[in-house]
Amino acid sequence: xxxxxxPANLKYSAExxxxxxxxxxxxxxxTHYAQDQLGDIVFVELPEVGRxxxxxxxxxxxxxxxxxxxxxxxxxxxxxxxxxxxxxxPELVNADCYGSGWMCVIQLADKSELQSLLDAEAYGRHVxxxxx
Amino acid sequence: MTxxxxxxxxxxxxxxxxxMVDFAGYxxxxxxxxxxxxxxxxxxxxxxxxxxxxxxxxxxxxxxxSTAERLLSRPxxxxxxxxxxxxxxxxxxxxxxxxxxxxxxxxQSLMLCVNAANIEKDFSWxxxxxxxNAAIRNASDETGLLALQGPASQSILxxxxxxxxxxxxxxxxxxxPVADRKAMISRTGYTGSDGFEIYVRASDLEEVFEALLExxxxxxxxxxxxxxxxxxxxxxxxxxxxxELDDDTSPLEAGLGRFVEPKPEGFLGSNAIxxxxxxxxxxxxxxxxxxxxxxxxxxxxxxxxxxxxxSVTSGSPSPSLGKSIGMAYVxxxxxxxxxxxxxxxxxxxxxxxxxxxxFVPTPGRTRAKAPPP
Numbered sequence: 001x002x003x004x005x006x007p008a009n010l011k012y013s014a015e016x017x018x019x020x021x022x023x024x025x026x027x028x029x030x031t032h033y034a035q036d037q038l039g040d041i042v043f044v045e046l047p048e049v050g051r052x053x054x055x056x057x058x059x060x061x062x063x064x065x066x067x068x069x070x071x072x073x074x075x076x077x078x079x080x081x082x083x084x085x086x087x088x089x090p091e092l093v094n095a096d097c098y099g100s101g102w103m104c105v106i107q108l109a110d111k112s113e114l115q116s117l118l119d120a121e122a123y124g125r126h127v128x129x130x131x132x
Numbered sequence: 133m134t135x136x137x138x139x140x141x142x143x144x145x146x147x148x149x150x151x152m153v154d155f156a157g158y159x160x161x162x163x164x165x166x167x168x169x170x171x172x173x174x175x176x177x178x179x180x181x182x183x184x185x186x187x188x189x190x191x192x193x194x195x196x197x198s199t200a201e202r203l204l205s206r207p208x209x210x211x212x213x214x215x216x217x218x219x220x221x222x223x224x225x226x227x228x229x230x231x232x233x234x235x236x237x238x239x240q241s242l243m244l245c246v247n248a249a250n251i252e253k254d255f256s257w258x259x260x261x262x263x264x265n266a267a268i269r270n271a272s273d274e275t276g277l278l279a280l281q282g283p284a285s286q287s288i289l290x291x292x293x294x295x296x297x298x299x300x301x302x303x304x305x306x307x308x309p310v311a312d313r314k315a316m317i318s319r320t321g322y323t324g325s326d327g328f329e330i331y332v333r334a335s336d337l338e339e340v341f342e343a344l345l346e347x348x349x350x351x352x353x354x355x356x357x358x359x360x361x362x363x364x365x366x367x368x369x370x371x372x373x374x375x376e377l378d379d380d381t382s383p384l385e386a387g388l389g390r391f392v393e394p395k396p397e398g399f400l401g402s403n404a405i406x407x408x409x410x411x412x413x414x415x416x417x418x419x420x421x422x423x424x425x426x427x428x429x430x431x432x433x434x435x436x437x438x439x440x441x442x443s444v445t446s447g448s449p450s451p452s453l454g455k456s457i458g459m460a461y462v463x464x465x466x467x468x469x470x471x472x473x474x475x476x477x478x479x480x481x482x483x484x485x486x487x488x489x490x491f492v493p494t495p496g497r498t499r500a501k502a503p504p505p
Contacts, residue, residue, distance in 0.1 A: 039151075039163060039166060039167055039359070040166050040167050040168045042427065042449040042456075043425060043426060043427060043449075045425070045426070061478065063426065063427045065167040065168060065359060065363060065448060065449055065451075066162065066167065066359055068427065068429065068478075094166075
């Protein structure tokens with residue numbers, strides 16, 4: 001897996017979300033592998049700003065032409081921002097999943113929770129094990 | 133569990149970077165690059181599909197035609213050599229065993245092209261109902277099938293065959309070489325765009341596939357997978373066996389009444405179908421557009437004023453229309469065009485309304501007001 005597919009500076013969940021921590025504000029999206037598996041994304045449903053999430057809770061839905069899939073919160077906290085561009089341009093998730101295709105920002109409830117996420121290397125192994 | 137089977141193009145699909153899925157027991161490409169771009173290639177230029185998983189059942193001998201006449205929902209005697217007809221194989225209670233295309237290959241011979249999932253069932257069904265002097269043969273394994281679909285199809289195919297394609301009308305077929313391999317060329321398809329289905333020997337399939345892709349590339353031809361095939365056929369309002377059709381669904385409910393034609397002797401299932409026609413239908417297949425957000429998928433419930441009135445059989449975003457569309461069985465009183473409905477999408481009621489099928493104009497229906505071929 002290359003750096004563009006699994007950037008080294010991010011954390012990952014086993015459910016194929018990535019997390020980028022900026023002093024407790026954690027931006028969430030889905031990984032390159034996830035968007036590739038889904039194919040053309042046509043619809044992303046995101047939660048309201050202000051909603052409190054438990055880790056592992058379903059916070060949204062992502063639909064491609066062929067499939068529908070839940071989005072799981074990798075960490076607990078409050079939603080402080082969502083990517084409104086995805087409403088009219090869900091294809092941004094395919095085009096730039098680690099950039100303009102981000103989903104939401106969670107204000108962390110407990111900073112230590114980030115430690116439970118996978119690093120790039122561990123996530124890369126996780127993806128490869130699933131593929132074989 | 134039986135092993136997943138492969139078509140002769142399996143290696144070629146993998147080389148082209150296809151994502152392979154199990155469909156009807158075959159490893160098939162669902163997409164090469166993206167369903168939407170392959171869909172658009174077919175609508176604007178052309179796409180090439182491997183549909184070798186589909187089955188071919190040949191009838192031959194003095195009783196071939198009369199056997200087919202008794203089993204199929206449309207006249208077969210009157211089908212001339214070189215003609216193709218879409219028809220239904222029905223069971224005693226008027227349900228659909230399969231929907232097939234019938235090729236009149238000669239005075240005493242014909243071929244049925246059947247759905248991959250139904251090959252064994254159809255073959256047993258036909259053999260069971262055929263007299264001794266009709267030779268019935270399952271030619272599925274030795275037959276390869278490509279679908280070349282889209283407005284550029286004729287121009288692309290003309291580069292690889294001396295056969296006159298200009299005069300090959302829709303629902304007609306001819307024989308002639310394609311890329312120097314023996315082929316049967318049929319002006320038919322399952323996309324709602326103009327195009328051809330090309331039958332070749334399984335052993336010649338890869339040569340023909342590669343030749344078409346190479347020669348067609350400059351005219352916008354792309355390999356296309358089952359994902360695009362499904363969105364294309366849905367836009368064209370064509371049923372998919374196992375979704376809109378099954379052993380317990382009548383062709384009348386599926387809106388296929390025009391493919392059930394009266395015959396002096398009737399056909400297997402015709403009594404049950406006529407009885408249903410006389411009694412009236414309690415449910416009907418409708419097309420719908422989703423007005424709200426989301427994609428209506430097969431199995432989702434359809435409601436009217438909070439009451440369940442049916443369920444979705446197929447649903448997808450429509451790349452051509454930019455809307456979410458689908459088909460559903462609903463109680464007859466709610467089947468009129470413009471009727472507002474709710475689709476229950478993951479526990480949420482999302483507004484939709486009934487629209488005419490097909491969703492997009494198709495060559496078969498835009499041309500003339502001629503009866504179906």
